[in-house]
Amino acid sequence: MVRQTEKDRPDPKALLQLAARESRGKLTIFLGAAPGVGKTYAMLERARALRAAGTDVVIGLVETHGRGETARLAEGIETLQRLENTAYGEFDLDAALARRPGLLIVDELAHSNKVGARHPKRHQDIAELIAAGIDIWTALNIQHLESLSDLVVRIAGVPVRETIPDIVLKSADEIVLVDLPPAELIERLHAGKIYLPDNAARAVGGFFKPATLTALRELALRRAADRVDDQMVDFLRQSAVDGPWATGERLLVCVGPDQMSEKVVRIASRLASGLNARWLVVSMARPGAALPSPTDAERLEENLRLAERLGAETRRETAADFVEAILRLARREHITQIVIGRPAGRRWLRRSLPDAVLRRAGDIGVHVVPGEPQPQTRKSRKTLSLPEWALTLGLPFFSVGATTLFGLGINALVALQNLSMLYLAAVLLSAVIAGRFSALLAAGLSFVAYNFFFIEPTGALTVAQPQELLSLVIFIAVALASGQLAARLREQADLSRQQARQSQALLDFSRKLSGAHGLDSVLDAIASHLQSSLSRSVVVLAANEDGELVPTSAWPPDQTLDPTELTAARWAFDKREPAGFLTGTLPQVRYLFRPIVSAQRILGVAALRMGPGDAPLPADDERTWIALLDQAAIALDRARLSRESAQASVAREGEKVQAALLSSLSHDLRTPLASITGAITTLRQLGDKLPAETRDDLLLSIEEESGRLNRFVANLFEMTRIEAGIVKARREPIDLPTIIDAATARARRLHPDLQVELSIAPDLPHALGDATLLEQVLFNLLDNARKYGGADQPVAVFAKAEGKLAAISVTDTGKGIPEADLEKIFEKFYRRAKGDGRPAGTGLGLSIARGLMTAMGGSIKATSPAIRKRGTRFTLRLPLAEKDS
Structure with a gap:
């Protein structure tokens, strides 16, 4: 047997990807450089051939744009009805899912759906169809790719309104390139085969220029070639063939809330596509920094979402030193090239981040994207509020001024040689309270004040002695270093406090969940804590017994979800992905829905109420929400397991009762x-x-x-009546001696040899109870005593008053009952060893006796041994009736 080497083995990841593709539909994209190249025509022509061969082909939606030859190809193929009865009606996604054809044709991949549709874009409809196992054919022009939209604007001068993420093209199973030379395409335009005459005249001034069409054609050919290369690499990996492997390039792209980050992302996407490389987009933030303005936060979220649509992985990092954090992340992720933007213009007072990365990058390549000159306004920059500016600028002046006055006063009394230490204290105070900029300003002011007031000649910014100059230089160096260290310490402390708050929130949530008992209380705890942590209204939904997702808890409690919002919640539950506000599924609704998922199953959905003008959740709130939902999933899983365990326990008890009943039936009936x-x-x-x-x-x-x-x-009938609560015992004064005599006589008729010793206290008061039921209890006890005490042994019956209770005891002289079984004997179908040679009985007599005594408001208790370490005594107690006055 030949041993397979590592080199000969197929790539496991490639095989897993191949297996995943087998369970879903196949996506085929007919790609063209411009409108009119014949994408829809080629698609329908192939579809007719497949239909003739027996394939189930259905047209979901086709746009002919008035082209007669294209419309004729669609004739005879089943076509789904559009949602709106117009020429440009919307595609009916639900009808396509219900029909489930072998091949579905859906034209115009980049189309945007109408407001209120399940998905805002048609490519998301197609993704749902593919996940349902339906093969899809669709058409796309190259200018609609997200990463190329800005480049197309520069090439053609025409804005592209509708785009799709590049990842859609990369995930296609097959790309069919439909190509025409520019001259032939322009000829078709003039012949009226692409647009109507009015539209054709406008198109000549836009896309349909020879140079523009040539550039777009090159872009289409390059993207098609890249996809073919990806397919070849996948085939080589799946087949363990030593072939032309990818170079393994990996890009790290740095973005922020600035306007040029969008340009950086698009250029990085084209670079990654050209290199066939994976790429990672990272945004940096300093610990303890003020929250960005809503405009900056929204712009940053847009940049990160754009990167995800173009196929990138996104991350958020918090660090005091951006350069060190970027390079550490690059080395950890095996990055080969860093892409970073440089804004236009020079910044004299700040160190340039791209320059710092270039100096320290080592063997990692750095691509610097230049910014375009544009007017800057003060409002476009992030500004501090007035109190923050007052503290940042005012504290250094105040601390340095106070230190100077204190130093002059001390110096007038005592000549000190180390007054510079006082100024170091002012620098450290500014750093700890107001941060790094305040510390640098305090160091500069201290340098000037120390020189002006305390270094000869005083009153001037000159230095007379060389050693004084050296002391001044050393002072400013120590002040700057101390200020930087103190500021960094403050930032680390702020970060630690922030992490401590998050940890405390998780701890409080865990304690609240651990104290919740039952599913309803856990859901209420989840809703209330999410609302208090995120300061937003929260609704928690869970599936009921019928599998329908329903709101189960909300905080504040007066919230309701409309049908569209419930649809978004159901989507999040079924697909295990976010839905609702600003997501890819029903983005127009008020709530943001996120599934609560454990390691084993989907447990529910949590919804946050978002405002009309809200941006996506800030990064800290997003992390907090995800962490709290993870804790919630554990708690819900625990509640579910506890409920299932209780149900299993009840089922086991039911099986035991059923088995005992069958056993009784088999013995006591047969x-x-x-x-x-x-x-x-x-x-x-x-x-x-x-x-x-x-x-x-x-x-x-x-x-x-x-x-x-x-x-x-x-x-059996009596036990059923007791358990169903049908037994209605009367509570009226009854004569105990009469009832005891009646029960004894009834037992003697059944057992003529029964010996009963009666001892009833004289003048025994009446008790409260039901005469018929009490007689039945005493009969059961006498029959039980005869069975286990023996036919030749007497049974003693005593009755007396004990305070406000009447006590009746039935005692036998049998072997007795072990102490551990004294309570078990009152359980249904519990039977001990045989007594007088007959079968042990049904095991219902004592259970019925306890049920009847409880119904009358009394009690029954067993004691063993009873007499001379033998026998068993059953004691009945009932309340005494009040004497008539």
Whole structure:
């Protein structure tokens, strides 16, 4: 057997990707450089050939734009009805999912759906169809790719309104390039085969110029070639073929809330596509920094979403030193090239981030994207509020001024040689309270004040002695270093406090969840804590027993979801991905829905109420929300497991009861029925030949066994009535001696050899109870005592008053009951060892006795041993009736 080497093995990731593709539909994109190249025509022509070969082909939507030859190709192929009965009606996604054809044609991949549709873009409709296992054919022009839209504007001078993420093209299973030379395409335009005459005249001044069409054609050819190369690499990896592997380039792209970051992302996307490289987009923030303005936060979110649409992985990092953090991330992720933007103009007072990265990048390549000159206004820059500016600028002046006055006063009394230490204190104070900029300003002011007031000659910014100049230089260096260290320490402390707050929030949430019992209380705790942590209204939804997703908890409680919002929640639940506000599914709704997912299953959906003008959640709130939902998933999983465990326990008890019932039926019905059947058969066959005494014995046997059957059925019926709550016991004064005599007589009729010793206290008051039920309880106890105490042993019955209670005890002299079984004997179908040779019984007598006593407001208790380390005593207690005045 030849051992397979690592080199000969297929790439596991490639095989997993191949397996994932097998369970979904196939996407084929007909790609063209410009309108009119014949994408729809080629698509329909191929579809007719497949339909003739037996494939189930359906047209979901095709735009012919008035072209007759294209419309004729669509004739005879089943076409789904559009949502609106117009020429430009919307595609009916639900009808396509219900029809489920073998091949569905959906034209205009970059189309934007009408407001209120399930998805804002048609490519998202197609993604849902592919996930449902339906093969899709669609068409796309190269200018609609997101990464090329700005380049197309510069080439053609025409803005592109509708775009799709590059990842859609990369995920296509097949790309069919439909190409025409520019001259032939322009000729088709003039012949009226592309647009109507009015539209054709406008198109000549836009896309349909030879130079523009040539550039667009080159872009289409390059993208098609890149996709073919990706498919070849996938094939080589799946087949373990040593072929032309990718170079392994990986890009790190740095973005921020500035306007040029969008340009950086688009250029990086084209660079990654050209290099066939993976790329990572990162945004940096300093710990403890003030929150960005809403405009900057929204712009940053837009840049990150754009990067994700173009196929990038995005991250957010917090660090005091941006350069160190960028290079550390680059080395950890094996980055080969860094892409970073440089704004236009020079910044004299700040160190340039691109220059710093270039100096320290080492063997990592750096691409610097130059910014375009544009007018800057003060409002476009992030500004501090008036109190922050007052603290940042005022504290250094105040601290340095106070230090100077204090130094002059001390110096007038005592000549000090180390007054510079006082100024270091002012620098450190500014750094700790107001930050790095305040510390630098305090260091500069301290340098001037120390020189002016304390270094000879005083009153001038000159230095007379060389050693004083050296001291001044050393002072400013120490002040700057101390200020930087103190500022960094403050930032680290702010970051630690922020992390501590987040950890405390998670701890509080965990404690709240651990104290919640039951699913409803857990859901209420989740809603209330999410609302308090994120300061937004929260709704938590969970699936009911029918599998329908319904709101189960909300805070504030008066919130309701309309049908569209419930649809978005259901999408988040079914697809396990965010939906709603500013997402790819129903982005116009008020709520942002995120699924609550454990390691095993989907447990529910949490919804945050967003305002009309809100931007996406800030990064800190997003991390907090995800962390809290992870904790919520654990709590819901625990509640679910607890509920399932309780249900399993109930089911086990039910099975035990069922097994005991079947056992009782098999013994207590079959045995007397067999005796009755045998006696009747004997009498029928040999009745005249049998002696009279034998016939009497057989008839007595039939009578006794029939009585046993009657008691068994009566016990079952009585137990059923007790458990159903049907037994309604009367509570009226009853005469205990009379009831005891009646129960004893009834037991003697069943057991003539029964010996009963009665001892009833004289003048025993009446008790409150039900005479019929109490007689049944005493009969059951006497029958039980006869069975387990023995036929030759007497049964003692005592009755007396104990305070406000009447006590009746029934005592036998049998073997007794172990202490561990004294409570078990009152359970249904519990039976101990045989007593007088008969079967142990149904195990219902004592259970019925306890049920009847409870219904009357009394109690029953077993004690063993009872007399001389033998026997068992059952004591009944009922409240005494009040005496008539």
